[in-house]
Amino acid sequence: MKYRNFTIxxxxxxxxxxxxxxxxxxxxxxxxxxxxxxxxxxxxxxEVQLKExxxxxxxxxxxxxxxxxxxxxxxxxxxxxxxxxxxxxxxVKDGVISQILILSATGEDTPYLNMAKAIIENMIQKxxxxxxxxxxxxxxxxxxxxxxxxxxxxxxx
Amino acid sequence: xxxxxxxxxxxxxVMIRALFFFLFPAMFSTAFSGVKYLxxxxxxxxGFELNGFLIAFLVTVMLTVVxxxxxxxxxxxxxxxxxxxxxxxxxxxxxxxxxxxxLPSAVGKVFRYGKYIVLCLILFFCFLGKETFIxxxxxxxxxxxxxxxxxxxxxxxLAVLLxxxxxxxxxxxxxxxxxFFCPLGAIFSLLPVLPCSSxxxxxxxxxxxxxxxRNKCPADxxxxxxxxxxxxxMGECFSCGKCIGVCPKKNVHGLGLGRDxxxxxxxxxxxxxxxxxxxxxxxx
Numbered sequence: 001m002k003y004r005n006f007t008i009x010x011x012x013x014x015x016x017x018x019x020x021x022x023x024x025x026x027x028x029x030x031x032x033x034x035x036x037x038x039x040x041x042x043x044x045x046x047e048v049q050l051k052e053x054x055x056x057x058x059x060x061x062x063x064x065x066x067x068x069x070x071x072x073x074x075x076x077x078x079x080x081x082x083x084x085x086x087x088x089x090x091x092v093k094d095g096v097i098s099q100i101l102i103l104s105a106t107g108e109d110t111p112y113l114n115m116a117k118a119i120i121e122n123m124i125q126k127x128x129x130x131x132x133x134x135x136x137x138x139x140x141x142x143x144x145x146x147x148x149x150x151x152x153x154x155x156x157x
Numbered sequence: 158x159x160x161x162x163x164x165x166x167x168x169x170x171v172m173i174r175a176l177f178f179f180l181f182p183a184m185f186s187t188a189f190s191g192v193k194y195l196x197x198x199x200x201x202x203x204g205f206e207l208n209g210f211l212i213a214f215l216v217t218v219m220l221t222v223v224x225x226x227x228x229x230x231x232x233x234x235x236x237x238x239x240x241x242x243x244x245x246x247x248x249x250x251x252x253x254x255x256x257x258x259x260l261p262s263a264v265g266k267v268f269r270y271g272k273y274i275v276l277c278l279i280l281f282f283c284f285l286g287k288e289t290f291i292x293x294x295x296x297x298x299x300x301x302x303x304x305x306x307x308x309x310x311x312x313x314x315l316a317v318l319l320x321x322x323x324x325x326x327x328x329x330x331x332x333x334x335x336x337f338f339c340p341l342g343a344i345f346s347l348l349p350v351l352p353c354s355s356x357x358x359x360x361x362x363x364x365x366x367x368x369x370x371r372n373k374c375p376a377d378x379x380x381x382x383x384x385x386x387x388x389x390x391m392g393e394c395f396s397c398g399k400c401i402g403v404c405p406k407k408n409v410h411g412l413g414l415g416r417d418x419x420x421x422x423x424x425x426x427x428x429x430x431x432x433x434x435x436x437x438x439x440x441x
């Protein structure tokens with residue numbers, strides 16, 4: 001057969017594609033199941049909390065304000081990414097880091113920058129700039145991280 | 158007339174490679190990061206998200222199936238770097254009237270498996286979740302940083318040493334990295350390539366004992382016979398077209414529009430297509 005090698009390779013490639021797609025579907029299904037279980041858990045927890053809040057007296061002020069490390073305001077910071085400077089804008093509201101925006105990152109290629117942006121969610125969740133860089137987009141995420149650190153320095157009480 | 162045609166094609170080849178080198182130097186790491194991503198996700202038991210890296214990898218694979226390893230021959234900045242190194246050493250060699258030393262074919266045939274070993278090693282570490290460690294050893298990373306005209310992070314390291322050693326090797330053997338070490342090339346070399354995009358010759362019409370195509374081939378390939386079944390070794394072909402240009406009987410075919418069609422228009426078309434694709438992948 002004249003194109004025997006081509007045919008074998010094509011069949012292999014399609015087989016791999018099919019396997020990966022099947023894997024993807026299986027994982028997506030499991031992820032959905034996990035999510036459903038987690039949400040059910042959360043709902044149950046919230047119901048318990050509500051009951052307890054009803055029971056406990058209204059005399060106690062619920063708002064336990066923890067002294068925040070940051071002053072409210074909007075701050076900018078700039079640091080070296082992979083191919084140039086990354087500029088960020090950090091917003092602190094009610095003592096909490098509420099938003100981190102990337103103002104400019106011209107030296108970063110889109111796939112790397114998009115992957116690095118995951119570090120922003122992490123920083124807001126943990127309320128600190130001291131988080132792990134994103135593996136596979138080390139330089140870009142490090143640039144974002146350092147820029148946020150510089151911005152937060154201005155925000156310190 | 159023939160000499161002129163060859164020169165034009167060579168000039169255009171160099172220009173295309175230079176363009177990709179300066180515009181999209183990170184293409185190879187982006188595409189390969191797609192592979193590492195697939196691995197890491199499977200190791201963690203997670204599904205895949207169509208991120209920039211995965212799309213870059215899938216698109217590059219599909220284009221390679223259709224057009225052959227044009228990516229390796231023209232788009233990859235590391236390949237262009239290797240070509241530039243070899244061109245410099247050839248020029249020096251010509252000045253001193255020294256003959257080129259090529260790796261014996263038998264050695265090349267064995268060494269080419271090196272890239273599959275490198276690929277397996279990298280994927281193995283990714284499966285273990287140690288992607289950062291293996292990337293720390295990557296000469297590609299060193300090269301990427303150099304391109305942004307900065308010193309590699311972490312200063313002198315094993316990765317820098319590897320990069321220097323590979324650069325030295327590429328001075329003496331064309332495409333040393335590509336043929337024996339490149340994990341992305343390993344994947345490409347296993348892909349099916351459309352028969353119309355691969356290079357072949359009418360073996361019965363060859364001049365007895367000629368071998369000019371093989372001598373010119375940077376991958377030291379015996380071009381497959383169009384009258385026989387296709388050869389698995391053609392996975393090593395970078396679609397550079399040097400064999401077609403050098404054949405005294407114009408007996409090597411492929412890479413052109415139609416069987417004997419113009420290679421230059423096809424080359425420019427492919428370059429434009431890849432450039433548009435790269436722009437969408439990297440800059441949008």
